[in-house]
Amino acid sequence: MLELLEDHERIPYICRLLYEAYRLPVAWTNSKGETEQTPHPSTHIRPPVEGVQGLPAEVLEMMQEAADSRKDSRTAAFPLICTTAYLENFIVLPLSGELEQAGAIVIGPSLYAPLTEENAGILLRDHNIPAGGKEAWLQYYRSLPVLDRMRLYHAAILLYTLATGQALSISELLQDSQPLQPAQHKDSAPDLNLSYRRENIWLHHDPSQERELFRHIRSGDKDGLLQTHAGFSEDQYGLLSKKSQLRSKKNLAISSITLATRAAIDGGLFWEIAYTLSDFHIQHIEELKDIPAVDRALLAALCDFADHVKDNRRFKLSRTSALCQNYIFNHLYEELTLSRLAGVAGLNASYLSQLFKKETGLAVSDYIQRERIEEAKRLMELPGITLSDIATRLHFNDQSYFTKVFKKYTGTTPKQFRHDRGII
Structure with a gap:
């Protein structure tokens, strides 16, 4: 199907397809990194670094190196994965081989995971970004789509297959995009x-x-x-x-x-x-x-x-009960049910309930309540968090029910607990 399209139609079609599939910025750029065509208006305005706007220098260098290394090659270039010093991810596919076009298809920027304001602040300090420029960068990071590592790799493989009609494995992608070479030892071996x-x-x-x-x-x-x-x-x-x-x-x-x-x-x-x-x-x-x-x-x-x-x-548990306890610990802020734990453990809910109570001395629901109260005690040590907020975050129906359960496991009310520790 794609081979029936002319080159000038084929590249924009691939760009639109990738954008619709992943909702990532996609652009067709020339050899200077200037955008020839993009299937959507850009909403990810990168703050200038050292007065330079547009594609990051790392991406432009990668494009130039790829172009130089393949000047005499008629084979299709592999897509390249580029992560910048500012943690933005880009996929770059140099257009070569049968497409006979200068430039590249560039997908990005994206992030592997959302950047918290604290982590973004640390990163910006590492790069000596002045305080006046911090807010622009924070807005930029908040605007970026998030695509985990494996999905980004699959996007690169899909781009390659659409452009060339050839298959590509993840190992081939990584070895070509990020050569796995040991560090060079200049002074000693x-x-x-x-x-x-x-x-x-x-x-x-x-x-x-x-x-x-x-x-x-x-x-x-x-x-x-x-x-x-x-x-x-x-x-x-x-x-x-x-x-x-x-x-x-x-x-x-x-x-x-x-x-x-x-x-x-x-x-x-x-x-x-x-x-x-x-x-x-x-x-x-x-x-x-x-x-x-x-x-x-x-x-x-x-x-x-x-x-x-x-x-x-101190508590000798089977692997199943330990697995459930670990899952409960990690998901206290989510809705937890016996059926959900049974799915995690791969067991019948009734059998899991009996096994868990036999080994821990508590029903699953009571154990979840107790762990949520322990988490509530940790949250109450922090200033500025209200009791109603804690109750809501830990899935208690209302504050009165939270108080009732808290007293059941601690012998005191949440207010008295805070008062005894001098927490306002």
């Missing part, structure tokens, strides 16, 4: 570094020490963790930054916390709790200014993981 370390008997720690350390986290054994950690020698750690000893220590700490997170999850800790702990400890370590503080913070983080696993292991 890993083999030479390895020889130097062996000659000077400056070896990394024995992997069995590392396995033992994280085994203690999986089992919730803080005492064993502390003993194993004490056996690590300072000169056995790797060097993860040539420019800064502090940066090297922080990188080592972040690596350790990442491994500790996986060990804690393997030990039965709810994965959302484990990841949240990881975020908290890494953020704290990033703010530290000296190496001893990083060392102390890392050990405290490892102990924190072990303690949480130990607390979680």
Whole structure:
């Protein structure tokens, strides 16, 4: 069908089709990055960076490199995925081969996930965007469509197939778009570094020490963790930054916390709790200014993981009940029903209800209520959140019912709970 269209009809048709399918900005641009045609008016006005408007420099450079590398090629170019320093995603398909057109089809910008105002502010500070330009960027980010990584890849594959009539796999797309090449070592090579370390008997720690350390986290054994950690020698750690000893220590700490997170999850800790702990400890370590503080913070983080696993292991549950508890923990702000949990567990609702009560001592509905009250207690520690807002967010029918359930599990009313803690 597409081959029956003339080139000047075919490209606009593909652009319209992609826009209708994904609601992403799509444009046909010439070799200078200037728009020749677009199937819709643009509502995503990018604030100028260093006085330059239009397509980001990264996209223009990618288009030029693709054009230079394929000047003598008659084969169709693969689509390229470009993520800018400002986290915008673009798909670029250089027009070549049988289309015989200069320029490219460009899809974007889009985001992989919505940017919160806080995260956007941090990103803009990283790029030294002045305070006066922040609001324009926030409006721009709010206007961008969101398309997760896999859907963006499929959009790129669909574009390629429409333009060329050929199939393309995700692995082919990624290898051509983002060549998976190891980092180049200018000053030294890993083999030479390895020889130097062996000659000077400056070896990394024995992997069995590392396995033992994280085994203690999986089992919730803080005492064993502390003993194993004490056996690590300072000169056995790797060097993860040539420019800064502090940066090297922080990188080592972040690596350790990442491994500790996986060990804690393997030990039965709810994965959302484990990841949240990881975020908290890494953020704290990033703010530290000296190496001893990083060392102390890392050990405290490892102990924190072990303690949480130990607390979680006090209740011996089947995989099914643990799965349901984890799901409830992650979805407290949504409507939760027994039938929904049964679907998650892949079991009959009646059987799940009996199993859950046998192992936890609580009916599913009572367990959900109790967990929502625990979450309400956490929210009530924060200033500026009303009790009625908490009741609504946690799916209590009204504030009086929320008060009744809260008193059932805590022995006090929400107002008294706040008063006792001096929270206004």
